[in-house]
Amino acid sequence: MFKFIKIGKLLEQGVMQYQQKDFTKASHVFEQALAINEQDFTANFWMARTLTMLGDYEGVKALLNKCRELGPQVIELLVAPLENLIQELENGERLSSELIVQYNSAADNSLHQCYFKKFYALDEVISVTLIEQLLMLPMFIIAPLYRMPGVTIWGYLLMSIILCYFHYSTLLPLNLWLRYQWVKEQMNCLARDLSFRQLTVGFLIGAGVYYFGLNLLSPQLTVQSFKNPVDIQIVLWGWLAGPAAPPSEELWRLAWYNYLAKYDKYYACVGVSLLFMWSHWSAVPANFLLSLVCIWAYNRYNTIIAPMILHLAYNLFLPVNILISICASALRQLL
Structure with a gap:
């Protein structure tokens, strides 16, 4: 089986588990994807989002630093918003369902902008x-x-x-x-x-x-x-x-x-x-x-x-x- 197919299927499965709010299973799936290719930006970013929901903020920071190296062109669009969220949570902000929905919606829209080109110069x-x-x-x-x-x-x-x-x-x-x-x-x-x-x-x-x-x-x-x-x-x-x-x-x-x-x-x-x-x-x-x-x-x-x-x-x-x-x-x- 081609590597991109295997990673793609794992990412698809992990995102589905994330959307179903089964973050523990999602983290295990993303770990498998990273074991195949630890340089995959998408796997690292989704793992960071999953660990955010699990409350592992130190793990998120390490993954976001790696995301900065792998995708310097999307730091402002993807990495910085999650870093800001982690900072708010560490300062005592409560991870409410409203905050989760707001962040997930913004992050999903940003990912779509990164993957699909809609506007040309x-x-x-x-x-x-x-x-x-x-x-x-x-x-x-x-x-x-x-x-x-x-x-x-x-x-x-x-x-x-x-x-x-x-x-x-x-x-x-x-x-x-x-x-x-x-x-x-x-x-x-x-x-x-x-x-x-x-x-x-x-x-x-x-x-x-x-x-x-x-x-x-x-x-x-x-x-x-x-x-x-x-x-x-x-x-x-x-x-x-x-x-x-x-x-x-x-x-x-x-x-x-x-x-x-x-x-x-x-x-x-x-x-x-x-x-x-x-x-x-x-x-x-x-x-x-x-x-x-x-x-x-x-x-x-x-x-x-x-x-x-x-x-x-x-x-x-x-x-x-x-x-x-x-x-x-x-x-x-x-x-």
Whole structure:
């Protein structure tokens, strides 16, 4: 078993015991995690929180000193608040249930800020956007010109890797097992949500109707136009480059939208959707509508996983849209 999986499972178990207020069991679990890797910041910090609840303030101080060495970038955000709490408790402050709830809520929010990047600085947003646009070039220039869908696929993969690097360059690295569990939990919540299932189905039906109506009215489209290699590439883009949707959502809905929403949410919706539309090197209204729906889903369900799923479904639905376009073209010729 990989070490990160073992530590991740122990951390998951320890946090669960902590939340259930079984601090003695939680301390034993965190001890096991530290025995595997004593340099793990998360294990040290959770152990310090657990010992605080058990009243071992000297042990907490030793762990916080270690946390200072392991995570100097999060001293003010995570270490200092717990140090202040310990100082208050040593001065006679009572560890009441109200104080526990207040501290745990603040600490959990701070940990979330350290593990998940929500706000980008302007230079980061611009840098990631330029990288994304440079990596999109092969899809719109090289691949169609030379009939090389492989160039597009590798461009998407490279874009995904680089954008994920920017996105996951957080204050603290989250254990990969815990990140997997977080994504799994978010997806399970969305899968159980009837409104999200209805949104996804309605969104795909709406996309199909849009393409059918657009191509039924388009005089340039013919059935023969879908028999060349370029359109075979389009099918491959939908099937093989669909996974580029998650990093694209991180760029447009997470980075750009959150940055602009600090000034005005409504202007941010329109602005990001226009940027998203033009970033695909085509003024296609469908891309504008896709962006609006993804922003709405992001705000409605309070997780970036929601627009990722919608965008991925839309990309994988592209071959179906091509089939719908062929049917609309054939119907128009009959009429």
